[in-house]
Amino acid sequence: MPQFGGFMNDPTAQMGLQMGQSAMKVGQEYVEQNFNRYINVSTLKHYFNVSNRYVLSKTVLVLFPWRHRPWSRSQTNTASPSHNGSTTTQFLPPREDVNSPDMYIPLMAFITYVLLTTLIAGLNGKFEPQLLGMTFSNASVVIILELLVLWLGRYFLNISSESQIYDLVAYSGYKFVGVIVTIAVAAIVNRGKGTGGWVGWTVFAYTFMANAFFLLRSLKYVLLPPDNSPSNPSMQTIARGQRSRRTQFLFVYSYVVQFAFMWWLTALNFTSGVPVVAGGKGIKGRWGR
Known part of the structure; x- marks a missing residue:
């Protein structure tokens, strides 16, 4: 051989x-x-450039945004790729600026949400094989609908900057942090019987308001960037009518849209082991609210 x-x-x-x-x-x-x-992979890498310190600080900021100052993102000047001596202004990566949006926390929060809901059902002896897939599908539908809202907003608000689009996608995922806190606290107090009751509603109200306030402050610099901001590379001044529409979209998105989606994600009846539409029947029960 x-x-x-x-x-x-x-x-x-x-x-x-x-x-x-x-x-x-x-x-x-x-x-x-x-x-x-x-998908621009090189641009996407920027949103995963995080550190342990950033993840902890950003999570605290999402849950307790009330006294945070300032909200503007830090910038740096880098040499132009053309090597003609000019410089370009860029935002610092998340690991160097807590105000910078990232996609690591939203992604991990999404996965945690799916695992947490199935874990609670399992601890109550209500785990069913299809629960994991149904919970994942339920959360995915929320993401798809929200991306549709953002796509429509991009079209009507004339948002063409690639960085602005990625920023909006990143900010849309921070709601899962508040959703996880609501489900976890309600599960402990209600012994896994859903997020209903005054405790569930109180925690939900707080996390919703915190998330809405966080988005309202953060997205201001995405939808209404200063003239010298990297989010406004064309250096064009936003017209008054366009600014008014963006302000209205910012308010509706931060409060109305987020309330609907966060309520959808938290209104689960863990005694049934199956997430269903509010008011609808599951395999063994109804919603906890």
Whole structure:
């Protein structure tokens, strides 16, 4: 039997190995080109550039935003890629600025929400195999609907900056932090029997108001950026009518839209083990509210 080293030195084997490597390289380039057509990976990396300190500070900020100052994002000047001596203004990454939006916390909060709801159902002996998928689908529907709202807002508000769009997507996920707190506290007080009762409503009211206030302050610099902000690369002054529409959208999105989606996510009846639409029947029960 030929030795492994001899096999690798065989011209036919080497040719096959080279062809395989070439095919993998071509496939990787094809995937990257088509993926970058829809999502700018280099820009997306900015939103995952976080640290443990940032995650802790940002979570506290989302839950207790009342006395935070200032809300404006920090900027830095970097050399232009064209090497012509000019500089460009960019926002600092999340790990260096607590006011910078990220996608790490929203993603982890989304996963935690799915696991927490199924865990509570399991602790109450109501876990069913389809619960994990149904909870994931329930949260995904909320995200899709909210992205649709943001897409419509982008169209009607004439938001063309790529960074502004990613910022809106990032901010849309912070609601899961308040949702997790509401579900966890209500589960402890109500012994896993849903988020109803005065405790559940009180915690929900607080987390909703905190999230709305946080978004109202933070999104002001996304939808109404200063003339010299990286969110306004064209340096165009926003017209009065456009500014008024963006202000109205900011209020409706921060309060009305967030209330609807947070209520949807927290109004679960864990005694049934199945998330259902408010007022509708599940497999074994109804909503806790």
